[in-house]
Amino acid sequence: MTALSQPDADLTTIPVMRPWLGEEEVAAAAEAVASGWIAQGPRVRAFEEEFARRVGAAEAVAVSNCTTALHLALHLLGVGPGDEVVVPSFSFIATTNAARYVGARPVFADVDLATGNLTADTVAPVLTDRTRAVIVVHQAGVPADTRSLRDLLEPRGVAVVEDAACAIGSTVYGRPVGAGVDLAAFSFHPRKLVTTGEGGMLTTRSPEVATRARRLREHGMSVSAADRHARGSVTPEQYLEPGFNFRMTDVQAAIGRVQLTRIDAMVSRRRELASRYRELLADVPGLRLVADPPWGTTNYQSCWALLPPDLPVSRDDVLAQLAGAGISARRGIMAAHLEPACADLPRRELPATERLTADSLILPLYHQMTEPEQDRVVTALRAVVR
Numbered sequence: 001m002t003a004l005s006q007p008d009a010d011l012t013t014i015p016v017m018r019p020w021l022g023e024e025e026v027a028a029a030a031e032a033v034a035s036g037w038i039a040q041g042p043r044v045r046a047f048e049e050e051f052a053r054r055v056g057a058a059e060a061v062a063v064s065n066c067t068t069a070l071h072l073a074l075h076l077l078g079v080g081p082g083d084e085v086v087v088p089s090f091s092f093i094a095t096t097n098a099a100r101y102v103g104a105r106p107v108f109a110d111v112d113l114a115t116g117n118l119t120a121d122t123v124a125p126v127l128t129d130r131t132r133a134v135i136v137v138h139q140a141g142v143p144a145d146t147r148s149l150r151d152l153l154e155p156r157g158v159a160v161v162e163d164a165a166c167a168i169g170s171t172v173y174g175r176p177v178g179a180g181v182d183l184a185a186f187s188f189h190p191r192k193l194v195t196t197g198e199g200g201m202l203t204t205r206s207p208e209v210a211t212r213a214r215r216l217r218e219h220g221m222s223v224s225a226a227d228r229h230a231r232g233s234v235t236p237e238q239y240l241e242p243g244f245n246f247r248m249t250d251v252q253a254a255i256g257r258v259q260l261t262r263i264d265a266m267v268s269r270r271r272e273l274a275s276r277y278r279e280l281l282a283d284v285p286g287l288r289l290v291a292d293p294p295w296g297t298t299n300y301q302s303c304w305a306l307l308p309p310d311l312p313v314s315r316d317d318v319l320a321q322l323a324g325a326g327i328s329a330r331r332g333i334m335a336a337h338l339e340p341a342c343a344d345l346p347r348r349e350l351p352a353t354e355r356l357t358a359d360s361l362i363l364p365l366y367h368q369m370t371e372p373e374q375d376r377v378v379t380a381l382r383a384v385v386r
């Protein structure tokens with residue numbers, strides 16, 4: 001496989017992330033276009049089956065992105081106005097917005113400082129008799145302890161939706177994230193490990209839920225356009241309930257099918273590079289690199305580092321100095337509750353969220369990264385964080 005040349009392959013700049021796309025993806029996309037069927041069709045169906053197998057889910061339903069997958073998950077659960085959905089503020093804002101799309105109220109819970117994820121201890125204090133669901137994020141690919149969260153929530157009848165946008169290839173309690181769960185949502189944005197440009201997947205263990213999800217993503221139609229076409233005869237469709245247009249295209253699915261075959265190689269290379277960062281930065285006092293929790297393994301979709309609390313320079317100064325050295329690091333995960341879009345929601349004490357969002361940064365990590373490139377990042381970071 002030859003990597004395609006990148007527009008920013010300037011030797012002096014190290015990107016924070018770079019998708020791993022090769023000639024096979026080019027050929028697969030071209031084949032889909034040449035077939036004349038580019039909307040949702042047979043390649044989406046094949047992608048769903050292969051994805052379900054890969055993560056150990058009974059069913060996978062392809063959608064337009066992970067945000068629509070989360071929206072659909074809450075819609076399938078019947079969550080709506082008057083209901084509360086617990087979410088981490090420490091996440092991309094789509095997690096919070098998903099609750100809003102169904103008319104529910106997002107309620108922020110704090111996260112654990114080590115993993116950046118919700119835990120039973122951070123969720124329990126914000127539960128009320130209106131809580132209908134919790135969106136548990138596997139932030140940056142680090143698996144959340146879904147077992148202890150389920151033990152807390154199931155007896156209360158509160159649903160768990162997993163935001164696995166970042167977590168393809170991560171494991172929890174010995175199984176892939178998304179295996180055997182009620183509802184998990186994945187993203188194929190280029191910032192994630194597996195990409196189709198834009199795209200998402202909803203996995204579920206329930207065939208009934210999957211059937212309804214497939215209908216809802218296509219305007220509530222009784223027969224999909226692809227099925228009607230395949231039958232060749234006139235099959236009038238019915239619209240069984242108000243639905244959405246959340247479809248993926250066959251061009252995206254063709255790319256995604258190739259990307260699935262790269263997951264193991266991607267994850268093992270990222271874990272190798274992350275452990276090399278850990279060794280090379282081990283003697284920087286107080287600097288903490290994200291790591292596997294006791295109950296699972298991360299895919300290192302993002303390798304984030306928490307800066308020492310007593311550092312004389314701010315995180316943004318660190319980023320500026322790295323940028324000056326031609327290294328494109330990024331601020332860590334955002335905190336939704338600090339954004340103007342969430343000014344209408346009650347303020348809560350979220351100390352771990354605020355510490356993490358203020359003092360963490362994401363280090364460059366991509367499949368094609370070389371050791372000399374990584375050494376440059378380490379040298380530049382050590383010069384700032386000494």
Ligand SMILES: *Cc1c(COP(=O)(O)O)cnc(C)c1O
Pocket residue numbers: 065066067068091092094095137139163165166186187188189199200
């Ligand atoms: C990227 C991301 C999303 C949104 O994914 P899209 O496919 O871009 O809609 C949602 N949640 C988390 C945690 C993410 O990182």
